[in-house]
Amino acid sequence: MRYLPKSDSERRQMLEACGVSSPEELFSHLPEAVRLKRPLELAPGISEYEIVQYFRDRAAENANGHACFLGAGVYNHYRPVLVDTVVSRGEFLTSYTPYQAEIAQGTLTSIFEFQTMICQLTGMDVANASMYDGSTAVPEAAMMAGRATGRNRVVIARTVHPEYREVLHTYARHQGMPVEEFGYLPETGTIDLEDLERKLDDLTAAVIVQSPNFFGIVDQVKAAAEIAHRRGALLIVVFTEAVSLGILEPPADADIVAGELQSFAISPSYGGPYAGIIATREKFMRQVPGRLVGQTVDSRGKRAFCLTLSTREQHIRREKATSNICTNQALIALMATVFMTVYGKQGLRELAAQNLAKAHYLAATITPRFSGPFFNEFVTTVEGRPPDEVNKFLLKKKIIGGLPLGRFYPELADCMLLCATEMSKRADMDLVAQALVPAASGRVPAEEVAL
């Protein structure tokens, strides 16, 4: 088999050297009762060509060549060619966690750059070397706030991604951490500050909001910060669309930022692998979960990097660790680093501006449901028929429409969440607009009503 680099004669030599006459003898010490006495019921190994074909066949059973207007936490952005070029290098792809700094300076240096760029992007002082994804970064941030404040309650906005909230509930249930949700204003689609005030108390460790929120709307981060801080709670700001930070003011009032970097050249890949981040203020540095790379010198005085503050982590502090996390999404974070490098200071802004333009073009002919300012996603009410029906119609034109919101927000069952990025084509957006405008029901299209 091509992955097993031993010839039969070498195997024989080695068995002999081990004082064993057959490979089976290597396992003869295992208790009879535990041994599997039949072959695994899996088909024999297949060739490279057949493997490629298998996955091509699976891909053919998926959407192919569709224009996609889904966002909702996962975004279709162009992946610069350099990203795969860099991460495909064996030295990055097949290397291990950089515990041995002398032979891992490549990984360590790029993580240090990553940490820096995340700080620059989010306006925070410290960023870790990535979490599994945005959804798990949220409970990790909540637990961090718990450690930092000595409190254990959390309040979270309903406008935070619904699946992220689900993950928080799963984690919080077993931490003795009560979680309460607060609502949004039906006019603007932004958080209901009064509801937040009501739900907050002196036992609250953190207030969690998302901006742009799940509806795509830039939310009231500053106001939420004021309210939270007045009660001694920390503010955690979540983001799912990293490109928005190219143009939006970063959440300077946040104590902790928890986000998802999938937009930065990470393939949507049906839900993962992605890379989350946690970024925070200097004073919470020692509460941060996950790996941290720090700058130092080697014995010759040359600048070098190494994993540091490891005593927070599971392999040392064990049950008192800041988290049980072992992995960081190093290769995925490297994709994001290359993306950020390729676009750079100007490019990220231009990219964000294009996203803004595309989504606002789409929204011009489809009335957004909410009046709040939005980045590249917005909610629209579908008049006259269920959102699913519109999507069925669009599929015939090879377009995947927006996300019908009924599954997450029963009160918005007649709405869908639409996303347009730099990859959305004008012609496709026109088709979507046409499909949504209720010409079929005999009513006048929205733009003419406005006049």
Place this chain on the structure above:
Amino acid sequence: MYPENFRYTKEHEWVNVEGDTGTVGITDHAQQELGDIVYVDLPKVGARVEQGKSIGSVESVKAVSDIYSPVSGEITEINQALADKPEALNSDPHGAAWLVKVRLSAPGEVQSLMNAAEYEAYIGAEK
């Protein structure tokens, strides 16, 4: 090597009682075992502590050790200098690198601790 007037715990802390205040630190043996100290996590002033319970920790690059209070009472002072220079614990664990001062709530507790000779015998046996 180990000051006569100190009392010692099995977890390698020392306490020096003067009046109703006990100054607490870790022993030279402890700092040797830990190696280069990089960080000290201390309780807040005003915190109530109990004999035998953890009040913080001392960290080296590769290890963390809890600090168990040798006495019960209230923290009246913490050694701020250690925040900037945790390495002082390696050079002067019995003097300048004290950790906290405690107003004793049960001065009699100290009797249950080891004296210098007993502590030296204890660490000798540990090896």
Place this chain on the structure above:
Amino acid sequence: MITKVTPHLSQNEVLLFERSSPGKKAYQLPELDVPAVDPAEALGTGNVRSEIPGFPEVSEVEAIRHFTRLSTWNYAIDYGMYPLGSCTMKYNPRINELVARTEGLAWAHPYQPDALAQGCMEVMACVEAALIEITGMDAVTLQPAAGAHGELTGILLIRAFLQKRGNPRKKILIPDSAHGTNPATAAIAGYTVENIPSSSTGVLDLGVLERSVDRDVAALMVTNPNTLGVFEDNIMQASEILHNKGAMLYMDGANMNALVGIARPGDFGVDVMHLNLHKTFSTPHGGGGPGAGPVAVKKALEPFLPVPRLRRAGKKWAYDYKRKHSIGRVKAFYGNFGVLVRALAYILAHGGPGLRNATVDAVLNAVYIRKHLEPYYELPYSQLNMHEVVFSDHRQTQAGVHTGDIAKRLIDYGFHPYTVSFPLIVHGALMIEPTETEGKRELDHFIDAMISIAKEVESDPQLVKTAPHGTRTSRVDEVTAARKPILRWKPA
């Protein structure tokens, strides 16, 4: 004599920010086909940022050179063996990378309609089925993103099961030989941890276990083979002891590379376990992740699995969200699908018989290393080892040399170090796992290097204590890095 490596000129490289200069570009966006929008008007003036301070601006050539130069400072599996115990650093087949990038899979949006995601769902169903067959368990969830995440999921499943029976209980028993994620996970799941000491032969002590299991114990977390590379031959009895008191057996699947095709945890009493796809199933470590940590359970725990579950709806796949006993979600969406694709490609390439052969070679390689190094390094436990072997530095400490020093000297010989100082039950441990994808030549190089170092310890211990000598970066000052953390670049 060092024969595997030769010093070589490697490029220096500064940080991106130090290479940056205003106006340099590595990108070009297409012209907008829609009207531009004024950000302040659309978003509100207060919401628009002026610029991203300090963000780099470099050209494409500089970008490629930057990352390429950095990459040359790394060791990698593609260069040579990683003898890291319990990490299973096996060859990362390149075809895995190719198929993961198949357009219809790589661009699949998790919310695209099920009718247009059947291919993805079929892949996931295949992975579930294969893992069920390999582990001998009854059901699998692919949602957890990594091993530790899988551990948390597994413990939460146990909690939910016990809760439904009336009492979630309070403690989890963990052997003192366990990986650090085990107690950390138990704590996050709301359990207290009780360490149970291993026997004098390094395995589970049934007597201790019997005494420790009471009605407050929810589970025992065990790794099998254990972190010494030794099969826990008491595992079935241990399972019985636990089950008799209503507790469960959790298995950390980190060492599955010793078991695939040989023994199945479901057959020897395990109730729930996680797998590390980035270990046993060859998905790349990538410098520290991503991974995937599927969890396999016995039937009794199936109702509690994270939601959604894949189910068959006629000829199609569908998701089942109505699972009232589920512990909920542990991650958004369905799991690290891209990693699952790679793992499936590995399973397809080997096939049933092939997977077993891989296990045989993995064990043969580790036993071969043990036989050759036994005369030079102390074996703290004499049992037969499987896919990994643990020595101690006891002999070498006589000369003042420790496992960490030997590991650093190994770098000079052209290898990545083995796992240092773990498991904790061995003082000064050297934990070595070659995996099956090492040939005789590489193993012999490794053995020769370790023997040579053992001799150096006697003749010239200082050489070993100050190693590595051949690397472009010498030993780093971890103490200052921890005392005065500098975690980001700042302009001068």
